[in-house]
Amino acid sequence: MPEFWTFAVARDDLGRTTVAETKTPVLTDGEALLRVDRVGLTANNVTYAVLGDAMRYWEFFPGSAYEIGLEWGLPPVWGFAEVVESTVEGVTIGQRVYGYFPPASHLVVRPERVDETGFRDGAAHRASLPSPYNAYRSTVGDPAYRADQEDLLVLFRPLFFTSFMLADQVSDNGFYDADQLILSSASSKTAYAAAFELHGRGHRLIGLTSPGNVAFTSALGCYDQVLTYDEVSALSPVPTVYLDLSGSPSTREALRAHLGDGLVRDIAVGLTNQIPNAAAAGEVFFAPVQMRKRRQDWGRDGLDQRFAEAWQRFAGAAEQWVDVEAGAGPSGLRDAWLEVFHGRTSPRVGHIVQL
Ligand SMILES: NC(=O)c1ccc[n+]([C@@H]2O[C@H](COP(=O)([O-])OP(=O)(O)OC[C@H]3O[C@@H](n4cnc5c(N)ncnc54)[C@H](OP(=O)(O)O)[C@@H]3O)[C@@H](O)[C@H]2O)c1
Structure with missing residues (x-):
């Protein structure tokens, strides 16, 4: 398996997939390199692809950044990644973050608003896209994070x-x-x-x-x-x-x-x-939209705290309701995509892929 690669689906036929090897990313000042580690796949990811043009989901991770033709789209996935290179103060090698990723081995980000909770990707092409998708949350200090619940977070957090x-x-x-x-x-x-x-x-x-x-x-x-x-x-x-x-x-x-x-x-x-x-x-x-309202009503910390409490209540129940099926690498990602896309996944199953 190449070190740097991306999975993609044909934008006009979401059941047609490819895996492309990509060049070793070279950072410029102000950038950091994330190695995408563990991601989930549910019907929600297929919806991103179905609405890829209408809701601009294809624009988060444009194929051009991965040297892949315009006919292909990178359906976004949620999960954990690790910082493996950084030119930005406060974004440190080994830092683990939760967020929105391409179905790829890596992502180059331009961290902004860096603080102890994480950072935002300030890449120009993401500036006009909905801001919650641009936030990368550090596991340290996240009230909803527990290391023993990572798979539940991968699958369920968004x-x-x-x-x-x-x-x-x-x-x-x-x-x-x-x-x-x-x-x-x-x-x-x-x-x-x-x-x-x-x-x-x-x-x-x-x-x-x-x-x-x-x-x-x-x-x-x-x-x-x-x-x-x-x-x-x-x-x-x-x-x-x-x-x-x-x-x-x-x-x-x-x-x-x-x-x-x-x-x-x-x-x-x-x-x-x-x-x-x-x-x-x-x-x-x-x-x-409701998140913006509650940020105003409750403040960012108030919303975080209420979410974390609700999440812990739910996670206690949800761990009984889901059987994690873990795949690995690009082929694991492709298999999970096709299972979910074709509606073959039992509701008890949660697909996770270790990249
Ligand atoms: N508006 C938002 O902000 C927002 C945010 C998150 C999720 N969502 C949406 O909520 C929906 C559910 O997402 P999820 O990730 O929770 O789904 P999921 O757990 O993967 O849902 C699986 C269920 O969806 C139905 N289903 C799956 N594939 C199908 C197919 N190919 N054809 C017909 N039915 C199929 C089946 O349910 P039944 O047999 O019960 O129909 C199946 O048990 C998605 O469309 C997602 O985009 C919206």
Whole structure:
């Protein structure tokens, strides 16, 4: 295996993949080299690729930086990396950080706003992209970090952060005066983490899932009821909020037909079916928006602290719900990508790749 490489997918056919050897990166002043160490792959990473052009996810890690043609895209992944070279004070060799990475052996960053919590990549091409994706969090001093929970953090941290912010937004808005909340792709990590956060707050939570995932989803105990996509007509016609993580047009149609005006909010959160749903839904949930609000309300440390407490509660439960399947290197990454892309992964499995 070459020392420096990148995995990529064809932008017009996400099931076509390649691995390219890349040149040894040479740093200029103000840069640091990260060796990407351990990353996760879930449906969320496929969504980044599906929305690669529309939401500019391809722009975080442009193929040009890895000498790979424009037809290829680098789907971003989350995980841990280590600083292996640095020209920047405060960014030290051996420092371990959590963040957003290319599916590659390495990433050159231009650290800015360096402090004891980590740094931001100030590379010019990332400046106009959503800022939460540009932050690299040092493991030292991170209230959510525990060395024995690294794999859970790799898999769940961004997903749980979304779920935490989504649950917060829903309760911040008085549950939109609805009586019940429906989540599709209820077996997904993001959906069940949101249900975990919302469960027991006085509103009925209903999960919609595929027939094969009903048993898993019911056993989580996060939902008051779990139905298959074909059982929408069994829903009570009471004021309802729909949190759509599947993006399935037929499920949306069935809900609208069955609930009529009772469907008080229709919010696109995800699209596991790989069909963009922003236009069809009434609105789109984007975690950084609620995060900005809470940073103002609670301050950065206040938000960090609340997130860390919620994370520890969730992590205690989630470790029972996921079996980590660990692969290695570029071929492990490709195998995990294809499994997840083709929807062949059981909801119990969390793919991790040691690069
Ligand atoms: N808005 C945001 O800020 C934000 C942040 C994080 C995640 N999300 C989104 O939330 C969604 C869930 O992400 P995740 O990483 O939590 O997912 P995950 O745990 O990998 O979800 C797996 C589940 O998704 C469904 N699924 C997976 N592949 C599929 C396929 N090819 N076709 C149809 N259904 C498929 C199945 O659920 P069912 O059988 O239950 O349908 C499966 O059990 C993603 O679309 C992600 O982008 C949004």
